[in-house]
Amino acid sequence: MLHGQVQLGGFSEDVATIIKEAPRYAADLATLIRKAGAALPQAVKVIDKGLAYLPTILAVVEDPALPSLVQRIQTLRSMSKPTTAAPPRPGAYVPPTTTSSAPAVHGVGLSKIVPLIDKYIWVRRNPAVVVGVGLGGVAALVGVGFLIGRRRSRRS
Numbered sequence: 001m002l003h004g005q006v007q008l009g010g011f012s013e014d015v016a017t018i019i020k021e022a023p024r025y026a027a028d029l030a031t032l033i034r035k036a037g038a039a040l041p042q043a044v045k046v047i048d049k050g051l052a053y054l055p056t057i058l059a060v061v062e063d064p065a066l067p068s069l070v071q072r073i074q075t076l077r078s079m080s081k082p083t084t085a086a087p088p089r090p091g092a093y094v095p096p097t098t099t100s101s102a103p104a105v106h107g108v109g110l111s112k113i114v115p116l117i118d119k120y121i122w123v124r125r126n127p128a129v130v131v132g133v134g135l136g137g138v139a140a141l142v143g144v145g146f147l148i149g150r151r152r153s154r155r156s
Contacts, residue, residue: 018025033040050057060066123130 036043
């Protein structure tokens with residue numbers, strides 16, 4: 001131990017190791033920044049937008065069904081990609097192409113499932129409705145059976 005150096009439970013050794021390895025870590029960090037230069041602004045944008053939703057995002061990321069959901073989203077995205085069509089036959093009608101000024105749609109189409117989730121939440125908040133609908137369905141079947149039985153008994 002050098003004169004005047006204070007050892008705090010291995011802390012000084014850790015600091016010395018970090019200082020000794022700093023050039024290598026800096027080079028690694030510079031390489032990462034060069035490789036991820038284009039992705040870095042995107043990552044910052046994602047973090048800025050998602051910070052308020054971090055607990056929910058964490059719950060989604062930790063959900064065991066996430067890989068299967070991601071796979072289905074990838075399948076839907078690949079299905080919606082435009083395919084290259086065969087060139088038209090000579091003399092065939094080719095409809096004129098129009099340029100659309102509509103903005104590009106971003107995302108994976110979550111807006112399509114929001115109404116379904118709203119209905120699911122409503123049913124979870126009102127479980128008596130499910131029981132009522134079930135009993136109503138049974139009552140309708142019993143009523144139909146009763147009417148059919150009545151008609152058959154009149155004919156006999």
